Amino acid sequence: MTLLLLIAIPLCGGFLAWLLGRFHADAPRWISLAALGVGFILALDLGLEHWGAAGLANDNLWLLEYSHAWIPRFGISFHLALDGLNLLMVVLTFLIGILAVGCSWKEISTRVGFFHFNLMWVLAGVVGVFLAIDLFLFYFFWELMLVPMYFLIGIWGHEKRIRAALKFFIFTQASGLLLLLAIVALAFSHQSTSGVLSYNYMELLGTPLSEAAGMWMMLGFFIAFAVKLPVVPLHTWLPDAHTEAPTAGSVILAALMLKTGAYGLIRFVVPLFPDAAMAFAPIAMTLGVIGILYGAILAFAQTDLKRLVAYTSVSHLGFVLLGVFAWNELALQGVVMQMICHSFSTGALFVLVGALYERTHTRDLSRLSGLWAVAPKMGAMAMFFAMASLGLPGLGNFLAEILVLAGAYPVSIPLTALATVGLIFATIYSVRLVSRAFHGVNEGSWEFSDLSLREAAVLGVMVVGLIWLGLYPQPVLDAAAPTLSHLLSVMQR
Amino acid sequence: MNPIPMEQSLMVAAMLFSLGLIGLLVRRNVIFMLISIEIMLNAAGLAFVVAGSHWQAADGQVMFLFIITMAAAEVAIGLALVLRLQSDLPTLDVDAMDQLKGGDDA
Amino acid sequence: MNTTDLIALSPLLIVGLSAVAILLLISLRRNHRAVATLALGGLALAMASIPQAAAVAPHHIAPLMMADGYALFYSALLLAASFVVGLLSFDYLEQRGEQREEYYVLLLLATLGGLVLVGANHFVSLFLGLEILSVAIYVMVAYARSSPLAAETGIKYLILAGTSSAFMVFGMALVYAQTGTLEFGPMAAQLMQMEDFGLALPGMAMMLVGVGFKLAVVPFHMWTPEVYQGAPVPVTAFVATVSKGAMFALLLRFFAAFEADEAQPIMNILGLLAIASMLAGNLLALLEDNVKRLLAYSSIAHLGYVLVAFLAESSFGDEAVTFYLVAYFISTLAAFGVISVLSDGKSEADRMEDFRGLYWRRPMLATLMTAALLSLAGIPLTTGFVAKFAVVAAGVKAALWVPVFALALGSAIGLYYYLRLVVVMLSPVNPTDDSNSEATATDDAMSTRAPNPAILRPKKVPIGPAFALSILAIFLLGLGVLPTPLMDFIKSSVSELR
Secondary structure: OHHHHHHHHHHHHHHHHHHHOOOOOHHHHHHHHHHHHHHHHHHHHHHHHHHOHHHHHOOOOOOEEEEEEEEHHHOEEEEEEEOHHHHHHHHHHHHHHHHHHHHOOOOOOOOHHHHHHHHHHHHHHHHHHHHEOEHHHHHHHHHHOHHHHHHHHHHHOOOOHHHHHHHHHHHHHHHHHHHHHHHHHHHHHHHHHHOOOOOEHHHHOOOOOOHHHHHHHHHHHHHHHHHHOOOHHHOOHHHHHHHHOOHHHHHHHHHHHHHHHHHHHHHHHHHHOHHHHHHHHHHHHHHHHHHHHHHHHHHHHOOEHHHHHHHHHHHHHHHHHHHHHHOOHHHHHHHHHHHHHHHHHHHHHHHHHHHHHHHHOOOEHHHOOOOOOOOHHHHHHHHHHHHHHHOOOOOHHHHHHHHHHHHHOOOOHHHHHHHHHHHHHHHHHHHHHHHHHHOOOOOOOOOOOOOOHHHHHHHHHHHHHHHHHHHOOHHHHHHHHHHHHHHHHHHHO | OOOOOHHHHHHHHHHHHHHHHHHHHHOOEHHHHHHHHHHHHHHHHHHHHHHHHHOOOOHHHHHHHHHHHHHHHHHHHHHHHHHHHHHHOOOOEHHHOOOOOOOOOO | OOHHHHHHOHHHHHHHHHHHHHHHHHHHOOOHHHHHHHHHHHHHHHHHOHHHHHHHOOEEEOOOEEEOHHHHHHHHHHHHHHHHHHHHHHHHHHOOOOOOOHHHHHHHHHHHHHHHHHHEOEHHHHHHHHHHHHHHHHHHHOOOOOOOOHHHHHHHHHHHHHHHHHHHHHHHHHHHHHHOOOEHHHHHHHHHHOOOOOOHHHHHHHHHHHHHHHHOOOOOOOHHHHHHHHOOHHHHHHHHHHHHHHHHHHHHHHHHOOOOOOOHHHHHHHHHHHHHHHHHHHHHHOOOOEHHHHHHHHHHHHHHHHHHHHHOOOHHHHHHHHHHHHHHHHHHHHHHHHHHHHOOOOOOOOEHHHHOOHHHHOHHHHHHHHHHHHHHHOOOOOHHHHHHHHHHHHHHHOOOHHHHHHHHHHHHHHHHHHHHHHHHHHOOOOHHHOOOOOOOOOOHHHHOOOOOHHHHOOOOOOHHHHHHHHHHHHHHHHHHHOOHHHHHHHHHHHOOOO
């Protein structure tokens, strides 16, 4: 029941925000903040309750389960379940949601109610994607989060927003349809062997499939998640969407929506199709490494700050792909860490760029210089997150990437070596970002106020998060461990 | 009396039908197009009568009655529309009827 | 004819009698409101009689009609759709000072034709139903006499429909020549004993021309955009739903009598038609700026989707077809309902421009339109999503990979134009209001033309359409969240088919 609440709270909060937005512009902001706060506390409370013994030792994978028949004709049930892995993601979702509301407090001044409605519904969709354990329900939420995101980009975005929104929508929707085909095909294959039509993940695990069928279905899942992640040949929507979205939109895209792709890879692609995934692993890992290098090189070449940050996402999430298909405990731990740390570091960079844009109305790196003197707090923050992004030891990202590399090493030495080169590129673009924008002479004679308390608070949370993850990641690793070991055992069977 | 084989009579019906169809495609005058449709419908009627006589059943003739009735109704409406059209446009050439194109100038 | 026959046919009888009653009423006194009330009352009464008819179902009214759960389900669907069209028509016609009353006679007759079609079990009833439906629609399409487009639309539709009827009847004659029976069941039994179909094969192919025309699948789709654009909006809604739905119901019944592999050549043709419709419909819609034409192309694609489930040839597929048609009816009626409410006495709100900024002026209507479009696009929380899922499931189960991939591709293309309209509705009313340069996704040429003044002067939605639209909205979202009751109902209704 609590699981249902986790989805219902943002849904209802969104509705309420929309309705009350007609009366006062601040009402939606406070309602959203309150709803997300309640959701966050609820999720955190669930976490603290189960963090200790129950989740770790228990044979039963799920900490909590909620199931209700939905469309019995197709064997579909409204089935949510919580384990350590998606608990982490849900807590992260609510936290990032709060930060997104915080960072758009001043930025959004038109149609505030509708904005928050969309924001909350995206978050509800993301929570649903993380919690759904019925594949149809998963697809339902997967699609559900697209429409409000489309509106977020298309209404409150920058100059070329409509194009970017359409591109985003069509890429994700088209790949989503492949996912749907693969899901349906898997369910019917399962029916033909077991006689039961079901979309339940736990029942579909271990469905015997012929080699070709398994490969096709695996590709259906993989392409859908690869578009979201994004994996290099399918990434072209991402720089546009990130660049044109309002700050909150970029933050949610980078910090949460891309993670749904990573989550899908871990939860579905490999466990459901172990043989096909293993056959495909060399290609996938190569794509991951290409992503790391390609994203880093393009990030270096950008002058638009938002585009730059967007390409760093491509690079960082290449590690996720590499780690998932290395498929061992070290690599998967790294992947989980990377998912969380990337949310903070990239999310924070988007918040910073958004704050800068609000003040200077430009994102052009060539026009910005010497801003440290104008806004020292902002400069310090940018420095910190750039360092996090390049993988400074002591911060979460370092740990995540090292874990992935350590996990990938026994699988493929050359690919690991190439991925390591990506870390060097990361240093170059991160340093370039900070030195161009904040160091040097203030040639543009920029004058503006430094970070406000609200902005500093938003970024501060992320700073604390990254330092904590870098110094004491054990709780996160512990939370994900039972799930990961279960997933690994599925593979060995 | 030697009955005419069904295949041959059906061939006649098919030829009639084709003539009607060709007329429909070639003629650009609405009245002639209506006549062509009439010919096609009657070809179908003939085919029904032929098939009915082959099976020694009244079904074909019943169907033929329905077909003429319907053809009459259709032509009545067709001619009414032609009259309406005549007052709007000085011609009965279908190629002149081009108001329904594209969204912009309609 | 005994009492049971009369009870089983009561929906048809009530609709037919209402049409006659209206004719008599008009000859006594012209009163639009009274006539409309009588028509709607007749439709409602016919719907109310369906449970009685269901009590005696399945009942074969020898030899022409079949009153089984399937026929009654579709009858209810058609009657409900006609009722909605009737509600929309009243206010639409009220704004136009013409002879309004006869319209309802035609509406009822066309509905009667549809009811005959869904119960048809025999070539004679098929032909009668089809022609009652078509002939009434010829007049309805051309009904708005003040519109310069009316007569042209009417004559074009008449010529094409007449040709397709001729094809259909000739095809029937060939099938009859081969089998010697006009009844579906014996006909299928007869054909299945034969070595090959002989004359019946070209016959059935020619019948498909007639069917394809009514369903507006590629390549028989040419009339669709023109008739959709030229006909009055409520009539367009009627043509888009009742006429196509009735024809599809018939198609399903006809082919359900055949074994799967017997009719394989015909199924292959239909498969090609489905693929062509899905792709061509969606691609052609990309180019449209007229909303009615856009919906016309989209309906071509949708009929292609339904055909995919039809090709599955299983009761699973039949259920998917039926559910999809219900979803399509609801979404299409909602979309045309919004257009109808936005139209005024002089012109119809069918240009993209008329929808600009609708969201900020008429939020309820815009939200409903958005929901309808998203449902047509198959986005979650709407009926269209579940329906599309059902169709995909049926297609995948029958391993129809090529059509299913065409469906996926078509839906992805389709999104583009549905969203384009949504974006236009979300744009600011006046393009210059927007501080950002790019106001819409549509080309600049459009922004130079002023929106329809009727839209800038919001009027209250009249009670009839408001009622119809609220019901549609409830179903649109309700069936998207809780489809199970309807699904079970469809399952029990359709089960008698195979």
